[in-house]
Amino acid sequence: MNIVEMTARPVFWVSCICWVVLLMVMTLVAGEGVGVQLHYRGQHYVIMDNGLVQVTLSVPEGMVTGVKYNGIDNLLETENTEINRGYYDLYWNTPGGSGILDKMKGTNFKVIVQNETQVEVSFTRTWKSSQQGHVVPLNIDKRFVMLQGSHGFYTYSILEHLQGWPDFNINQTRIVFKLNKQMFRYMAISDTRQRRMPLPDDRSTGRAQALAYPEAVLLTDPVEPEFKGQVDDKYQYSCTNEEIKVHGWVSTGSGPSLGFWQITPSFEFRSGGPLKQELTSHVGPTSLSVFFSAHYMGQNEVPMFRNGEQWKKVFGPLFIYLNSGPAGTHGRELWEDANNQMRKEVQSWPYSFPASHDFTKREQRGSARGRLLIRDRYINKEDIPAGFAYVGLALPGEVGSWQTEDKGYQFWNRADFNGSFSIDNVRSGIYDLYAWAPGYVGDYKCNEVITITPGSDIDLGAIVFEPLRDGPTLWEIGIPDRSAAEFFVPAPGPRYVNPLYLNQDRFRQYGLWERYSVLYPDNDLVYSINSSDYRRDWFFAHVPRRIGLHSYQPTTWQIRFNLNNVGQRGSYKLRLALASSALAELQVRFNDLNAEIPHFTTRLIGADNAIARHGAHGKYWLFNVDVQSIWLVEGANTIFLTQKRSVGPLQGVLYDYIRFEGPPTFA
Structure with a gap:
């Protein structure tokens, strides 16, 4: 039964909600009188147990090897090795060196808090100078916390670089959970971005066709035919920092429905501000929390530590929340409950229970x-x-x-x-x-x-x-909101469809850069002020044109407009706001396409890959071009915008907003 049918049958809908609430209340009552306990299983495992949830951690590594809930022995993927189920990791390099993946294995285990209401355990690793060049020069402290009566557990980490330690870069750090692939098939990352997902097996050779980069595949022979012909790409499920509050998975099948959710009550520890995009959940089933990365920003925008810089930072805590409902409960119901829990966690922030003095209360x-x-x-x-x-x-x-x-x-x-x-x-x-x-x-x-x-x-x-402004607006294209989403986003190629984005966030479809060459096979885009409409006439991405199997050429867009009384009253101003740039160079010429030297160039800028990663924005750029009156003519004028770089199809810019200002009229 789909959600439309449920909506049409309110009695059924209310009944389902009542069942969910009843089961969760019964489960809570069953566990609320049980204090939190810490069990040891031999020398190599410790289990946090509050009667509702049991979390197994390897000692001293601090890997989450098992999560038991509602009678299910392990929600994580047991076909994976124990270091590939629930873990922190970090990708780093020495200056000029190759990247190294570090699973952040602890070497020491310590119980920080142990009583009936709370258990907090710590897995640490201390850097030694003998490890230089082989181990990331950081002290690492991974913490796991369980509270009495809680349907889940908390986790946070502390990274520290002491003064005088070696130089290095952190390209990415995150926490990852790999869930049981047969159990968890329904994914939810927002109210509207929810769907049943393919299996990870569907991405394997023989069942999928590789596309422009490894993350994207076309499902050609999936285990379940319903996914045939769809594109799977983890970047289609990215969210901005301000949006990443709750996301996760719901089990499907004949048994009770279970939800596994990551709740982030604050993004204060993430980099790049509210609009920086990061990965969330994707096929695996994988549940991520990325603390910082080069995604949608570029490799030059990651933490770089030089000259023995001292640094310490706390990431988290995050809450891993578990919920359940009777067999047949729709994923949207567990999503709503997870949303309610998220709001409670936000109200409780900053938490009072973390034992580390580095987390400020x-x-x-x-x-x-x-x-x-x-x-x-x-x-x-x-x-x-x-x-x-x-x-x-x-x-x-x-x-x-x-x-x-x-x-x-x-x-x-x-x-x-x-x-x-x-x-x-x-x-x-x-x-x-x-x-x-x-x-x-x-x-x-x-x-x-x-x-x-x-x-x-x-x-x-x-x-x-005082926003940037020299003179009155003569004309403008787009909306200054740091996004290209308002421009024309074409339908995806018939071979590259993700059905989730047919009626929302259409820029998240794979391969939209190829549509420019289809829509403009011979001549480039021409936009006429006062007659064109940016919502249908301004392609959202300025990319090269494909002219052969593997060849591309620069493209030049035109903006045509009329001017009166140009004279010599002073200079005009062109505001070029870009929502993204990927190894692009935007050149601007006024009324002379063949001018050898452009009137303005951004030079080579950007490496955020937002075009490839289905983002309507990446790193924001703003260029303010002084336009001399002698470049303009009375009557019809044309601005030529050339995206010069064309080695590959994914080079280009996303425009945010363009404004042409007249000479100042205020003293």
Whole structure:
């Protein structure tokens, strides 16, 4: 029975919900009187047990080898080796060296807290100079916590690089759970992004065709015919930091339905701010929490430690939440329950129970508040509220540096419709206040450094953001929201379909870069101001044209517009906001396509791969081009935008917004 049929039968729907609630209450009652216990199984395993959930950890490595819940002995994939079921890992390299995968195995085990209400255990590894070049130069502490009456367990990690230790880069660190592949087939990462998933076996040679990169395959002979002809690619299930609050899997089959969820109550420990994208869940069944990576940003934007820099950071805690319902319970019902639990976890943040002094509790934190106003005299003579602006605290840096900041903590919130904001539960430290507002170009940074101390509540009052502006808007293309999603996104090629994205987030389909060559086989895109519509006439990705089996050529788009009274009144301004760039070079010429030297070039920029990874945005770029009057003519004008780099199909840019401003009219 599908969700539409359920909706049409309210009695059935209410009955199912009642069953879920009843079973969860009965399970909670059965376990609420049981204290948390720590069992030892020989010398190599320890089990956290609260009567509801049992978690088995290897000693001293600290790998999660088993999760028992609701009568099922192990929700993890037992066909995998024990170090490939539930684990932290880290990908690192020495400067100029090749990447090394480290499963972050502990070498020492210690019980931190053990009583009826809580157990916390620690798995540590201390770096030694004799390991230089072979082992990541970090002290590692992995913590696992179980509370009485809890349907799950918490985990967090602490990484430390001491002063004077060797230089290195961290390319990625995360926690991974590989679930039972026969049991968990229904995946949910948002209210609308939910579906039954293929098996990992369907990706194997003989059952799938490799596509442009290893993560993407075309399912040609899946175990279950319903998936034949679909594309599977883990990047299709990426989410932004602000969206990654709960995601996971629901079991299918004849027995009770079980849910395995990762809940992230705060993204303060992730890098790149609220719009940075990371992986979540995908075929495996795999459940991930990526703390930082080069994904949608580029390899140059990962933590790089030089000159013996000292550093320590806490990642988490995350909550691994388990729920259940009677046989036949739809995945959406367990998803709703997981969402409710997520809201409880968010309200409880920062947690009071972690035993590590490195995780600061609520009383050790402070807050900042104020009201952000926009000052743009070409829109309004008065300052206006920066409604729904993003406002955050991050390490001190240049304007917009929060986007590439990757070593400290960041704290973000959205202003209300009136521009008022409050950033709560901020760790003590020194920060800059950053902001940007949808609908306006550029970034804001407060001139004053913000110092947060325990219990502080800093009232910044009214602060004014003056978005970049030299003159009146003569014309514009798109919406300044750091995304290309509003532009024309074509239907996927008939061979490359993921049915989940036929009616939502269409930019997440595989291979859309190929559609440009189909739609524009001979001539490039031409956009006419006042007659074209960016929603249907501006292709969302400026990519090369395919001209042979493996050959590509640069493409040049045109913007045509009329000008009156050009004269010599002063310079004009072209604002080019890019939502992404992947090894691209955007050249700009005015009224002369054949000019040997472009009037402006970005030069080679970007490596975020957002086009390949089905993202409507990656790293944000803003270019402000001074346009001399002598480049323009009275009447019809044309701007030529050439994406010069064309070694491969995935080079290109995603536009966010383009604005052409006239000469200033205010003194």
